[in-house]
Amino acid sequence: xxxxxxxxxxxxxxxxxxxxxxxxxxxxxxxxxxxxxxxxxxxxxxxxxxxxxxxxxxxxxxxxxxxxxxxxxxxxxxxxxxxxxxxxxxxxxxxxxxxxxxxxxxxxxxxxxxxxxxxxxxxxxxxxxxxxxxxxxxxxxxxxxxxxxxxxxxxxxxxxxxxxxxxxxxxx
Amino acid sequence: xxxxxxxxxxxxxxxxxxxxxxxxxxxxxxxxxxxxxxxxxxxxxxxxxxxxxxxxxxxxxxxxxxxxxxxxxxxxxxxxxxxxxxxxxxxxxxxxxxxxxxxxxxxxxxxxxxxxxxxxxxxxxxxxxxxxxxxxxxxxxxxxxxxxxxxxxxxxxxxxxxxxxxxxxxxxxxxxxxxxxxxxxxxxxxxxxxxxxxxxxxxxxxxx
Numbered sequence: 001x002x003x004x005x006x007x008x009x010x011x012x013x014x015x016x017x018x019x020x021x022x023x024x025x026x027x028x029x030x031x032x033x034x035x036x037x038x039x040x041x042x043x044x045x046x047x048x049x050x051x052x053x054x055x056x057x058x059x060x061x062x063x064x065x066x067x068x069x070x071x072x073x074x075x076x077x078x079x080x081x082x083x084x085x086x087x088x089x090x091x092x093x094x095x096x097x098x099x100x101x102x103x104x105x106x107x108x109x110x111x112x113x114x115x116x117x118x119x120x121x122x123x124x125x126x127x128x129x130x131x132x133x134x135x136x137x138x139x140x141x142x143x144x145x146x147x148x149x150x151x152x153x154x155x156x157x158x159x160x161x162x163x164x165x166x167x168x169x170x171x172x
Numbered sequence: 173x174x175x176x177x178x179x180x181x182x183x184x185x186x187x188x189x190x191x192x193x194x195x196x197x198x199x200x201x202x203x204x205x206x207x208x209x210x211x212x213x214x215x216x217x218x219x220x221x222x223x224x225x226x227x228x229x230x231x232x233x234x235x236x237x238x239x240x241x242x243x244x245x246x247x248x249x250x251x252x253x254x255x256x257x258x259x260x261x262x263x264x265x266x267x268x269x270x271x272x273x274x275x276x277x278x279x280x281x282x283x284x285x286x287x288x289x290x291x292x293x294x295x296x297x298x299x300x301x302x303x304x305x306x307x308x309x310x311x312x313x314x315x316x317x318x319x320x321x322x323x324x325x326x327x328x329x330x331x332x333x334x335x336x337x338x339x340x341x342x343x344x345x346x347x348x349x350x351x352x353x354x355x356x357x358x359x360x361x362x363x364x365x366x367x368x369x370x371x372x373x374x375x376x377x378x379x380x
Contacts (some may be wrong), residue, residue, distance in 0.1 A: 010362055039364065076296025076379050077346065114295035115376065162376075 007038040013119055013160050017070050017082060017143050018054035021154035025063070025093075026056045027122050029159055042109070042118075042161045050086065050097070050106040055122070055157075057093025062125040064089050064152060066107050067118060068141060069107075074113040085109070085118070089129050103132055107161040119160040123152035177317075198266070272307040285311050290335045293343055297378035305361050306379040312379070316358045319347035 008014045014021075014164060029036040030052045036042065055063060065088045072083035085107045091100035109118050129150060135141060145152065274281050288308040292298050293315065300308075314330065316327040322344060330340045351358055362376045 012360070036251075071296070074296050076293065115297040115299060 005130060008158060008160070011039055011117065013117065013161060015160060016020075017019075017068065017119055017146070018121065018155055018158060020090075021156070021158075023155075023157050025124070025156045027053060027120070027157040027159060029120060030047050036094055036159055040161050041092045042163050043166055044111070045165055045166060047118075047163065048108045053096050053120075055095065057089065059092050059094050061093040062089075062128055063091040063100075063141050063156070064123040064129070064150075065091060065095060065100070065120065065121075065124055065142065066146070067120045068143060069109065069113065069116050069118050071111075071116040072139065074089060075116065076114065082143060083139045084135065084138050084141040087135075089132060090125070101131075103134055104138070107138070111163055111165050113165070115162050115164045117160050119158060119164055121149060121155045122157040126151060126153075126158045272303060273301060276306060286333055286335060289315060289333070290339060292377060292379065293334065293339050294336070297376055299364070299374055299376050301367075302361075302363060302373045302375045305375040308377065309359050309361070313356060314358050315343065316347055316351055319343045320351065322348070 006014070007017075009020075019071040028136050031042055031046050034040075034042065034046065036051070053065070057063070065086070066084060068082040071078050071081045072080040079130050084100075084104060087104040088097040088100040088102050109116065142170070147155075193322070233318070274284060285308055287302065288298070288304060289311045292308065292312055295329060311333075315330055318330045327340065327344055331337055334340050334343075358380055360380050361380050362378070364374045364376060366373050
């Protein structure tokens with residue numbers, strides 16, 4: 001039996017990508033009708049468009065959202081860990097990321113090999129960040145370095161889901 | 173299973189044991205009922221309605237407790253019962269059982285395990301039933317140990333077990349970097365929600 005019951009620890013999100021934190025904001029993510037829970041399965045065909053995300057929190061607080069894949073290109077050889085899919089800054093609390101500044105446009109999950117985890121991390125900003133330059137490449141992103149560089153501290157909310165390449169024929 | 177779980181706990185886990193977490197984590201009839209009704213709010217892949225976002229732990233725990241009280245009188249021994257409808261004998265203990273038979277004759281069993289290790293080494297993370305995942309650990313660890321040794325004889329032994337030779341060559345190339353310091357325990361098993369068609373308990377098994 002795992003010594004910790006927290007799904008983020010069991011799924012090694014905390015540990016490989018993030019550090020232990022205390023969630024202070026409720027973030028709910030919806031891909032169409034499907035509500036995303038930690039570790040659930042989302043098909044890439046459902047995730048082509050950015051999800052609907054609702055946050056709690058005051059409107060005068062700003063948040064940063066990033067979506068990363070730590071298992072790129074394959075979970076057994078994550079040479080491109082982490083691959084960043086989406087980066088939105090300056091999201092006012094209590095709203096959704098459409099009101100923020102999208103630094104990196106959303107790219108849907110396209111796992112070539114294996115079952116990948118896709119993690120949505122929310123940080124609280126201490127000050128408006130304004131224009132941040134795009135990372136030169138989506139590969140080899142480092143969340144800890146990013147948080148340290150912009151002084152974002154520990155995350156305030158995290159959710160992750162799994163996704164794998166859909167077989168060409170519809171199974172069952 | 174304990175070994176794989178132990179590998180996943182590093183220095184950051186203060187073990188948060190509680191009786192409720194133990195009783196809800198055991199496979200039981202009650203939790204499948206609570207699981208189905210609480211599925212909309214289940215935030216964990218560990219199959220039972222206990223672990224959620226921290227905003228509402230108390231309501232769900234009390235709900236689980238009331239449901240389990242209602243159903244507990246049809247099964248004794250607390251919570252470690254399992255309803256087996258197919259007439260096979262089930263005991264609570266595992267005394268003397270060394271080989272997982274996986275409901276297959278020996279030749280098929282060997283082929284199944286070879287296929288599962290091949291796929292696990294190819295994809296890095298696969299989703300199968302729990303029995304198969306815990307049975308395949310041994311063979312994956314064996315393959316990685318062969319690759320750590322690296323000699324020609326070991327390579328040929330690995331080629332005799334794994335179905336695709338590209339995977340063997342890739343394995344022998346990258347294992348010294350990846351698992352050089354790690355002694356054993358090269359896989360991790362994470363339990364997930366049961367399969368829809370037959371309610372088989374599923375698990376992810378992944379290379380650490």
